[in-house]
Amino acid sequence: ALSFPDDAGMIRVDEESGLGFAIATDCNSRFCQLDPYEGAKLALAEAYRNVAVTGAVPTAVTDCLNFGSPENPEVMWQFSQTVDGLSDACLELGVPVTGGNVSFYNQTGDAPIFPTPVVGVLGIIDDVARRxxxxxxxxxxxxxxxxxxxxxxxxxxxxxxxxxxxxxxxxxxxxxxxxxxxxxxxxxxxxxxxxxxxxxxxxxxxxxxxxxxxxxxxxxxxxxxxxxxxxxxxxxxxxxxxxxxxxxxxxxxxxxxxxxxxxxxxxxxxxxxxxxxxxxxxxxxxxxxxxxxxxxxxxxxxxxxxxxxxxxxxxxxxxx
Incomplete structure (x- = not known):
């Protein structure tokens, strides 16, 4: 099972104004193994929250969706449920997916990894001095x-x-x-x-x-x-x-x-x-x-x- 660090990173992009951005990546593959639809929503919610605690405003989403072989019907079902969960959650939170990728065939022999949709959220902060x-x-x-x-x-x-x-x-x-x-x-x-x-x-x-x-x-x-x-x-x-x-x-x-x-x-x-x-x-x-x-x-x-x-x-x- 995989998990990711809680803290978001923050970068200043303008020295005069202090404008910056924060970014966090999250996923709990144990939750996704139990329920890939809810697990994807949970991954987005945690990354969204980790950006919010810095004082930044969550603005956009990227992802890296990691699964076993799509030739396995169970894995393909997990992938489908994950995409639906992430899509529904993004719509509800009002944050668009700006890019991402999918990685299949992550397994040892016939044993696939737990579904691991890593979700990244980027947030904007108008002055990093108030992070x-x-x-x-x-x-x-x-x-x-x-x-x-x-x-x-x-x-x-x-x-x-x-x-x-x-x-x-x-x-x-x-x-x-x-x-x-x-x-x-x-x-x-x-x-x-x-x-x-x-x-x-x-x-x-x-x-x-x-x-x-x-x-x-x-x-x-x-x-x-x-x-x-x-x-x-x-x-x-x-x-x-x-x-x-x-x-x-x-x-x-x-x-x-x-x-x-x-x-x-x-x-x-x-x-x-x-x-x-x-x-x-x-x-x-x-x-x-x-x-x-x-x-x-x-x-x-x-x-x-x-x-x-x-x-x-x-x-x-x-x-x-």
Whole structure:
């Protein structure tokens, strides 16, 4: 199964105006194996959301559709469903496909790869100086979760890693909500109300928070009780569900009222779930999930960076 990095890249194209663009590529082949139609829509939604969290406006789509042999009726059905899903999603989001390609015969013997429609979304930002970073840099800011968490663990990293299981239905995607979320993030960027934004996707909220802590080495204290109460989920689901339409943002305290008002005015679900946290004397930055676990930023970074070296029997050098 293949997945792709969450962060979008951004490039400035005009030094005087600051005009630039952001681009993200995404696909979860596990979701596409479960349902190629919905999987294609999910791939587009995630790339669209990853561009939106930078403050850019998603504008155009490209793709690289990867499948096994089209001579296999099952593979050809997957391809047909994927094209339909991508087409329908682009129409609903109002973003055109400007180009792309198809790659067939990706298989070993008679075993095809999972359907892997990689979707790229490009977004325009009028001034890269107001781009939103993916991780928080300052202590004492409020952490908010935009969106609602459902019990959607089928096809998730949790199901695959912990249970070695692939089955069920992928998460439901509400493209109208994704569009409202992108508009909200763009408005927040224009008003400089959020200091960081990171979408919630592969690995769920736990992965998003871990990446937020690792990005600049600033810790976080997070509580799950309100998510569990409002959305009717348990702690494991709150941490690892891959429900769509969710973003974690940090908001400076002086902008808190304006940000909440922006969300309420646009009718998008929002919940304060924690604060960014500076370590005390002698303490290392850490991610603390209240009443569940605490893990240091150093351990998070080591585990993140050791994956490939460990697979090849190598070790990770300590940072200098």
């Amino acid at each position: 939103i970073p993916s991780g928080w840099q300052d202590a004492g800011e409020n952490i908010y979760l935009l969106g609602v968490t459902a019990t959607e663990l089928s096809g998730s990293q949790w199901a695959g890693t912990i249970h070695g299981h692939l089955g069920g239905r992928p998460p439901k995607v509400d493209l109208a909500a994704e569009k409202r979320l992108a508009d909200l993030l763009h408005a927040a960027s224009l008003q400089s109300l959020v200091s960081s934004a990171h979408d919630v996707s592969g690995g769920g909220l736990a992965q998003t928070l871990a990446e937020g802590v690792m990005r600049f080495g600033v810790g976080a204290r997070v509580w799950l009780s309100e998510i569990m109460e409002r959305d009717g989920v348990d702690a494991a689901t709150a941490l690892f569900s891959e429900s769509t339409g969710r973003v974690v943002v940090t908001v400076p305290r002086e902008d808190d009222v304006k940000f909440r008002g922006l969300c309420d005015g646009r009718g998008y679900p929002v919940m304060r779930i924690g604060v960014t946290d500076a370590p005390g004397d002698g303490d290392a930055p850490a991610l603390e999930i209240q009443d569940v676990f605490t893990v240091s930023a150093t351990e998070l970074r080591q585990r993140s960076q050791a994956t490939l070296p460990a697979a090849f029997g190598a070790t990770v050098a300590e940072p200098v």
